[in-house]
Amino acid sequence: MAGQAAREGCRLMAASDPDAGAARVDTAGQGRRTGLLSQYLPILQWGRTYNGTVLTNDLVAAIIVTIMLIPQSLAYALLAGLPPVVGLYASILPLVAYAVFGTSRTLAVGPVAVVSLMTASAAGAVAAQGTELYLEAAITLAALSGVMLAVLGLLRMGFLANLLSHPVISGFISASGILIATSQLKHILGVSARGDTWPEMLGELASGIDTINPWTVAVGVPATLFLFWVRKGLKPALVQVGLSPRAADIAAKAGPVVAVILTIVAVIMFDLGARGVNLVGAIPQGLPPFAVPSTDLELIGRLWVPALLISIIGFVESVSVAQTLAAKRRQRIAPNQELIGLGAANVASAFSGGYPVTGGFARSVVNFDAGAETPAAGAYTAVGIALAGLFLTPLLFSLPIATLAATIIVAVLSLVDLKTPGQLWRYSKADFAAHFVTIVITLLAGVELGVIAGVAVGLLLYLWRASRPHAAIVGRVPETEHFRNVERHKVFTVPHVLSIRIDESLTYLNARWLEEYVLEEVADRPAVRHVILMCSAVNEIDASGLESLEAINHRMADGGIGLHLSEVKGPVMDRLKRTHFVDELNGKVFMSQNRAFRELAANGGPPGDPIADMARGMI
């Protein structure tokens, strides 16, 4: 009955297996289901089914995102230390490129806060803001990071992003938020200050305190307070007057535009430009120019490391947003193709006079909530920004820098996450350490060293743990076939059989440990005649691990002790069979720990040993 049922079940599973297999393949971003061409050009997939309704939805979303993106792109260009117009340039062709190569239906690409800050620190290291070289460096950064992203994608190296753990990312984002907000204070106060690290910034602000421009403050502080209120207070208010929460949310996102209009009016009314309030000033009208990134190897030599960091950070931020949104609609993104999409976007940015871009969080959420259905929405947004570049720029002449600074401050402070540190401290000191180090180094030594330090600490702690894995002496839970840790459960053991459960794959990182551990445990138990290594948790044995097993086997043989394996996983056993280890093994390989223990406990015990006799009796 059960046997037949088993076959039933087995057939059943077999039927659904190919699917599962394909799904797993797909997860790895290889999309075997679809043709190679449409794998690299996702537009061929969603393009086929494009129709009127989708068009309308995409258009609506595009208009809303455009309205939000105009002040944002100007502000982030400012944050990157670039002329505001560069922000517009970075918001046109990159969106089109991503629409062609990207796999997320709703990701909104363009300038983002953290990447802008990293661009500022990287370009600032090779040239002074406002110089030709500074702009050239920014463009070159976009080109380098575009090529790097595309290459990583083609090499299927998306997994490298895993090196950034959640604690490191959240620490980095929080610290960047603080850095960015601080860096913008100077625009609110109308003082001049520089610096890539927090102490530098604070110092410069303090020293500039006596040069504060009251008119700038009069614009900046109210603008900031207004935007905070828009973010926190406006939505509930709108809901009360009857708007749907979603509509209210989107309307609230338009707050910056209102601030922009109001402050422009204020500037014109009170002629604040003449009173020392910094204005955006003349923005060259027209479409993006055709730019060429630098081919100066010396410059590239100084920019490739920051470019790599910008690429990875940008990719991680973008892919997490894309995954979150895709999940909500049960859609899927292909991480490796995302690398190609973002790479194309950055190359496009470089050749149209822009700077590094990636998928932005706030922007993508708005795009999603506004009902965008395909990447085409991004292309339509690009058209909107292009029109703005053609016709709106004169209106922005009188826009105070302070307003843009206010929009940045309000946007980034929401990135600062105060809950995580406590949670991490309670759950895992190691993760807390990585989180904490990332925050501190980012604030004190800048964004680049911050990321590097975070990755390094995370990896070091991981390797440290991997080099001293968990293992347990196990005994049998009475009247069951289960074996549990002798230190945690009341279990049955016999003195001449030592059962060790290895709770880790045997790799070169812990090979030395394995040798030491097993030999120690045996040395401490003179009565032992048989050692069983329970391998239920051993998922892999690499060459170093195998060498250690062979060494242990020889040492046991010398001491007249049998070495046995139990519960070896299928894939692991397949590989062991390709070596001489199993033949040379001074013992047996058992399918189940229970069978191994029963057979070995019943014989070979020292004569007259009460427990062994009892074992012989009861088993």
Add this chain to the structure above:
Amino acid sequence: MAGQAAREGCRLMAASDPDAGAARVDTAGQGRRTGLLSQYLPILQWGRTYNGTVLTNDLVAAIIVTIMLIPQSLAYALLAGLPPVVGLYASILPLVAYAVFGTSRTLAVGPVAVVSLMTASAAGAVAAQGTELYLEAAITLAALSGVMLAVLGLLRMGFLANLLSHPVISGFISASGILIATSQLKHILGVSARGDTWPEMLGELASGIDTINPWTVAVGVPATLFLFWVRKGLKPALVQVGLSPRAADIAAKAGPVVAVILTIVAVIMFDLGARGVNLVGAIPQGLPPFAVPSTDLELIGRLWVPALLISIIGFVESVSVAQTLAAKRRQRIAPNQELIGLGAANVASAFSGGYPVTGGFARSVVNFDAGAETPAAGAYTAVGIALAGLFLTPLLFSLPIATLAATIIVAVLSLVDLKTPGQLWRYSKADFAAHFVTIVITLLAGVELGVIAGVAVGLLLYLWRASRPHAAIVGRVPETEHFRNVERHKVFTVPHVLSIRIDESLTYLNARWLEEYVLEEVADRPAVRHVILMCSAVNEIDASGLESLEAINHRMADGGIGLHLSEVKGPVMDRLKRTHFVDELNGKVFMSQNRAFRELAANGGPPGDPIADMARGMI
């Protein structure tokens, strides 16, 4: 009965536990059993029991090692591009320092081939051989590496040596052997050639081919052939004439001394010095000078990376020898204290005009076979070398460089391992890749890049595997409580319960994978109502893994699917209990997969589903 037996067994284990615990602690090299002072000064341990018999054994070993070490130290100094006498200096104080701080009873410290080669390439990068600065650089390398080793030891960072996997080490040693042998050919041929990489060396040799000195060849080639015969043919011959294998082995190790004497005689008889055969020449008589390493930060800045590599390579080579020998006598070494011992040895070397040293393989084996019982043997060897430095150096005036080169070539070619590549290829392509890359890069780009590349490739492959771990859909083996992979075994499953066995710890490296994998599998099975994550192989869940579990839990809840965990390990559960995850879990945590499957399969199945009904019936 069994319950009582279980308590028996449990008490029994409990009794032996403290020991086991202590042993485990000791393994980590922290030596809680002994006092802190004698932990850092192992001499206080073996010193107490020192007596006459031990003294005799140590003295005998010391004399044999001294005889072997004199030509070796001269030769390795030559290999390092230093005056021969520096090799003697490096074989005196360092041995004394290690005798005080080292934990291996039989390790013989001094100049070794690979480290000498690395010294040559590091010092050669900052100065030309024969210059003051070159010598200063070598001394500074010893000082830097000494400090680094000691600091790593005090910080208990011995685990960092695990980054060098067996395949990388053996690849590096083989490639170094080839490089070293090639680098010595010029002394055998009497031509002048330079170069740190294989192509360079071969090129220089080829171009110097017409300047070959026949007399040098007449000395070098026979010397090489003689030493090869000593290594391969002499021992069997001696055994035939009745020597014990051990004695024969030791006698054979004295071969180089014979070659030294014979060639000196030949040089004097035929006045080869005048015929262009390079001789060792005048060696300053006397004890090592007091030297001071450079404090020039610019020089240190250029030397610290090679110094770190020399430290790690030296440590790995030394510790593996020490462990092998300790194991043979059931002794134990403490890796972290070994770092301190080797650090002290290198600092001592620096301050006595020497260069980087470590535990040598051949030398230590001789020391062991000759019956050395304590590190004191090393101190006696130091005295022997000191005496040689005082009185023998004049006799070495006429020693041909070619003889020293011959000893090096014969010694290092035995390091070249031709079997490993094939074995690795068969067992693990990943390990083979690391091995192969290490060999190629070492030969083509030098030793430093070789090590770095090997570590990088090994780590990259490890991280890649860690980012896409193994997991399996499991079903129950009929009439048992065991669950196995549905693709490998005939097992029983029901369509509304999906059991997934996660075969890896959940860390930040695979957190993203976990989310994708589980959601995919569920998406492909519309009938699923319950998902059981079988965690028998999950040894740790870090913060990133936890976040992914929470994300999965929310997604399941949205879809009205229950998420359950089974066979969660004790330590893992303890930590999960410190979070809200278990409370928010949209399902239960079961101790055994069997119980979970029985309970969930029996209820919640779609009505009228034959297999579910059958399940209800049979379970």
